[in-house]
Amino acid sequence: MDHKPHCYLCCPGQICYGDKDKHLRLWYPSEPICSFRPFQRFQKIQKRIQKLLLRGKVTDESYFTFNSLSRIKSVRPGMKGIVSGSRKEKAILAKKTEDTMPKSKSNPVKMTCSTPGGLYG
Numbered sequence: 001m002d003h004k005p006h007c008y009l010c011c012p013g014q015i016c017y018g019d020k021d022k023h024l025r026l027w028y029p030s031e032p033i034c035s036f037r038p039f040q041r042f043q044k045i046q047k048r049i050q051k052l053l054l055r056g057k058v059t060d061e062s063y064f065t066f067n068s069l070s071r072i073k074s075v076r077p078g079m080k081g082i083v084s085g086s087r088k089e090k091a092i093l094a095k096k097t098e099d100t101m102p103k104s105k106s107n108p109v110k111m112t113c114s115t116p117g118g119l120y121g
Contacts, residue, residue, distance in 0.1 A: 008022075015027045025066065062080045
């Protein structure tokens, strides 16, 4: 079965299968799910969490990351993702910042623009 390439720029989901930076994105249970088909495991977990949200068994106070969704073994009433301002969130943000920083000062990341005339021209 052939599938068309999935455009993450057009996708309604905050965490999109086609986004190479999906591990940096956040998803709240009330937000849309990625439209890629066939559903991947993280999308199935999102769908189950949304069903619990509609039944009032989960709140929309916490968010999930791609990695946290991938680690969920079973979706249960009352489960929570990452709460803003918590120690868990601070540890995750510190790790992400460390992972995205250039490894050495001798090899800085260059910003380039392929638009004729540059960013402002």
